[in-house]
Amino acid sequence: MDLLKKLNPQQRKAVAAPDGSVLVLAGPGSGKTRVLTHRVAWLVQEMDVAAWRIMAVTFTNKAAREMRARLEQLLGSSRARSLTLGTFHAACARILRREHEAAGIPRDYAIFDADDQLRLVKQALKELGYDDKLYRPQSMRGAISRAKNELILPGAYSTVSYRDEIVKRIYERYQALLKANNGLDFDDLLMVTARTFGQNPDVLAKYQERYRHVLVDEFQDTNQAQYTLLQQLSGLHRNLFCVADEDQSIYAWRGADYRNIRRLRDDHPDLTTILLEENYRSTQTILDAARAVIRHNPDRTDKSLFTQRGRGPEIVVHEAYDQDDEARFVVDTIARLTAQAGIRPGDCAVMYRTNAQSRALEDAFIRAGLPYRLVGATRFYARREIKDVIAFLRLIHNPAEGVSMARVINVPRRSIGTKTVTVLENAARERECSVYEVLGEIPAGLGTRAQRALTLFLKMVEGWVAARESMTAAQLIDRVLEDTRYNDYVRDDSDEGEDRWANVQELRNVAADYEDLTLTDFLADVALVSDVDSLGGEEVDAPTLLTLHSAKGLEFPIVFIVGLEEGILPHSRSLNDPDQMAEERRLMYVGLTRAEDRLFLTYAFRRTRYGESEYTETSRFLDDLPSNLVSGSWRQRREAKRQENRGTGVWGSKQGNSPSAVHNSQFTTRDPQFKAGQRVRHAAFGEGMVIESRAAGSDEIVTVAFEKVGLKRLMVGLAPLELAGS
DNA sequence: TGATCGCGCCTTTTT
DNA sequence: GGCGCGATCA
Numbered sequence: 107m108d109l110l111k112k113l114n115p116q117q118r119k120a121v122a123a124p125d126g127s128v129l130v131l132a133g134p135g136s137g138k139t140r141v142l143t144h145r146v147a148w149l150v151q152e153m154d155v156a157a158w159r160i161m162a163v164t165f166t167n168k169a170a171r172e173m174r175a176r177l178e179q180l181l182g183s184s185r186a187r188s189l190t191l192g193t194f195h196a197a198c199a200r201i202l203r204r205e206h207e208a209a210g211i212p213r214d215y216a217i218f219d220a221d222d223q224l225r226l227v228k229q230a231l232k233e234l235g236y237d238d239k240l241y242r243p244q245s246m247r248g249a250i251s252r253a254k255n256e257l258i259l260p261g262a263y264s265t266v267s268y269r270d271e272i273v274k275r276i277y278e279r280y281q282a283l284l285k286a287n288n289g290l291d292f293d294d295l296l297m298v299t300a301r302t303f304g305q306n307p308d309v310l311a312k313y314q315e316r317y318r319h320v321l322v323d324e325f326q327d328t329n330q331a332q333y334t335l336l337q338q339l340s341g342l343h344r345n346l347f348c349v350a351d352e353d354q355s356i357y358a359w360r361g362a363d364y365r366n367i368r369r370l371r372d373d374h375p376d377l378t379t380i381l382l383e384e385n386y387r388s389t390q391t392i393l394d395a396a397r398a399v400i401r402h403n404p405d406r407t408d409k410s411l412f413t414q415r416g417r418g419p420e421i422v423v424h425e426a427y428d429q430d431d432e433a434r435f436v437v438d439t440i441a442r443l444t445a446q447a448g449i450r451p452g453d454c455a456v457m458y459r460t461n462a463q464s465r466a467l468e469d470a471f472i473r474a475g476l477p478y479r480l481v482g483a484t485r486f487y488a489r490r491e492i493k494d495v496i497a498f499l500r501l502i503h504n505p506a507e508g509v510s511m512a513r514v515i516n517v518p519r520r521s522i523g524t525k526t527v528t529v530l531e532n533a534a535r536e537r538e539c540s541v542y543e544v545l546g547e548i549p550a551g552l553g554t555r556a557q558r559a560l561t562l563f564l565k566m567v568e569g570w571v572a573a574r575e576s577m578t579a580a581q582l583i584d585r586v587l588e589d590t591r592y593n594d595y596v597r598d599d600s601d602e603g604e605d606r607w608a609n610v611q612e613l614r615n616v617a618a619d620y621e622d623l624t625l626t627d628f629l630a631d632v633a634l635v636s637d638v639d640s641l642g643g644e645e646v647d648a649p650t651l652l653t654l655h656s657a658k659g660l661e662f663p664i665v666f667i668v669g670l671e672e673g674i675l676p677h678s679r680s681l682n683d684p685d686q687m688a689e690e691r692r693l694m695y696v697g698l699t700r701a702e703d704r705l706f707l708t709y710a711f712r713r714t715r716y717g718e719s720e721y722t723e724t725s726r727f728l729d730d731l732p733s734n735l736v737s738g739s740w741r742q743r744r745e746a747k748r749q750e751n752r753g754t755g756v757w758g759s760k761q762g763n764s765p766s767a768v769h770n771s772q773f774t775t776r777d778p779q780f781k782a783g784q785r786v787r788h789a790a791f792g793e794g795m796v797i798e799s800r801a802a803g804s805d806e807i808v809t810v811a812f813e814k815v816g817l818k819r820l821m822v823g824l825a826p827l828e829l830a831g832s
Numbered sequence: 833t834g835a836t837c838g839c840g841c842c843t844t845t846t847t
Numbered sequence: 848g849g850c851g852c853g854a855t856c857a
Contacts, residue, residue, distance in 0.1 A: 165846095165847080166846085166847075167847085194847080219847090220846080220847090239840095292846090292847055293847095295847090296847095356845075357845080357846080359845065359846095360845080360846065360847085459844070459845080460843060460844055460845075461843080461844085461845085462843060462844090519833090519834080521833070522833095523833045523834070525833080526833090556833095634847075653844090653845065653846095654845080655844090655846070656845085656846080677843090677844055677845085678843095678844090679843085679844060680844090689845095693845080714848080715843095715848095716841090716842065716843090716848070716849095717848035717849080718848090
């Protein structure tokens with residue numbers, strides 16, 4: 107009974123629910139995931155269900171990883187490890203690999219990511235002769251993806267308008283291209299699995315019998331394909347356990363349908379619904395603010411979130427001059443807070459609507475010489491150099507795969523230009539074979555230079571393919587890097603080049619962990635894992651920078667949400683669509699409810715967007731905050747400031763004593779404290795020599811050549827920098 | 833073939 | 848402000 111000891115009565119009821127379908131509806135911070143985790147442990151321990159008979163799916167790899175870690179604590183590692191725990195996509199990928207015959211797909215299919223999808227869409231557009239200005243590849247890909255999420259094949263694509271007709275044709279062509287490349291895209295993983303189950307009752311029965319219990323986290327973010335899969339899988343035992351919060355549904359744009367909650371109620375008349383309203387994460391102030399924002403949404407059941415944590419500090423709303431000033435405020439505040447006892451840098455998170463906003467923040471952290479963790483952004487596996495190496499591996503795995511071939515045939519440059527490639531691709535189409543096969547019999551009409559280059563390339567790839575069985579993934583990577591002289595290609599003496607090379611090495615290290623697994627397994631995993639730290643990165647005690655979307659499911663003692671301006675949050679794309687606006691509101695709600703203790707909301711007076719600096723309008727979400735929750739009367743101050751600025755276009759009060767105002771006044775410069783040639787010491791970077799120092803507003807920017815870490819630019823006001831004894 | 837330049841469009845958000 | 852794409856030149 108230990109499992110239930112620390113839970114409240116509602117949580118306990120959910121965890122120890124008898125067989126049958128259960129829906130747990132809960133607000134943020136109510137221990138949803140904890141309930142799910144305990145439910146799994148409960149089934150294994152108390153109900154004696156074999157771990158491998160339980161399928162638990164979550165939304166992200168990260169969530170799955172964390173849940174597994176918690177289960178290891180509860181159950182011991184051996185039992186936790188045998189659990190089928192992961193994302194929908196990974197689960198389907200595994201099922202499809204096993205059932206490829208019934209699914210009618212090759213066993214060694216490759217998983218195509220968003221980038222690959224876009225290439226195929228572009229190719230389809232080109233082949234069909236459509237204008238990619240009129241039919242944007244991105245939007246076409248979106249339409250195809252949406253169709254697949256709703257389990258609609260090209261043949262059944264409904265065409266109301268002429269544009270739909272075009273989409274349908276592109277979709278058809280796109281599917282043909284996928285097939286020709288032995289590829290399945292992310293959406294296919296779900297759609298093909300659902301279809302396979304639908305058409306092969308015997309296959310489905312196997313999995314229905316196997317999984318006595320199916321558990322789902324973040325159920326509000328499932329799409330139709332996923333809902334169908336859940337219905338299919340739980341069809342026999344009917345033990346479907348879903349955890350959801352409709353107010354946190356923020357993925358409608360990619361097909362998530364929170365109406366699945368209603369569907370679940372309709373399809374399971376015996377459904378047990380349990381509400382969790384007590385919040386264990388945030389102060390009452392934060393909860394009240396979150397509720398004030400979310401209550402404007404229509405069609406929702408208002409939950410009264412409550413906590414026993416007390417009111418806590420007021421919310422701080424801060425107006426900055428521009429995005430750099432905003433970033434500086436964030437860094438400054440974090441530096442100040444962490445100087446106090448009990449607050450560590452890792453307790454802080456900075457959230458923003460779009461990835462583009464991270465740049466100013468990163469700059470500010472770098473200038474202050476403070477470390478930070480960036481989640482997402484240019485994801486590891488989306489980096490050019492990583493995609494290159496993976497394309498080589500995919501080519502070795504299946505030389506007939508055209509997308510990878512096209513990617514690397516001239517990388518690094520080996521004098522195989524677009525013209526040559528076009529000739530090859532045309533020949534391949536004529537002969538109805540792959541480009542790789544064409545290389546064995548080079549078509550006429552190519553110069554000797556091109557021919558020689560192609561032969562060399564072919565010999566190289568053939569060598570790899572021949573070695574494929576006898577080498578591990580890591581060895582293959584080494585071989586590829588060596589043969590292509592990839593090293594010389596990426597390391598161009600720039601910092602960026604070094605970073606790229608380091609990334610390649612990182613990938614190699616990841617591959618080294620796959621010693622006993624095949625190249626196929628490695629490639630499948632790599633396609634499904636989205637960021638590198640889910641493959642085991644070290645935890646550092648530093649503030650986290652992340653988008654509001656990727657903040658879901660996380661919590662931090664101190665949260666900053668930046669860019670609270672109309673057009674940013676809410677995003678400009680949602681301003682005239684009530685449904686999308688409701689989603690923006692939920693996004694804001696997710697952000698607010700990540701905070702445990704303190705909340706800082708910032709906006710800038712002007713912001714540079716698309717290279718142009720514009721005056722901003724504060725976010726409607728700020729207006730929703732009851733003033734008794736916010737420290738000071740920022741609203742009045744904002745009005746006063748705007749009044750004052752009218753006509754001058756200048757920001758900041760003349761007597762301004764806020765840090766941002768000081769920054770903006772150019773006349774408070776003082777003499778630099780450091781001079782070129784001086785030896786200095788920095789807490790984190792060690793010793794170095796000052797190269798240059800110049801005043802910047804009231805602060806000073808010093809460029810230092812550190813012995814260990816090289817050149818860094820630091821703000822004296824923020825960097826722990828001191829003169830070193832000569 | 834490959835480097836360079838100007839142009840247009842852009843950015844949501846992720847498995 | 849930056850990226851991809853097409854046009855243009857060495």
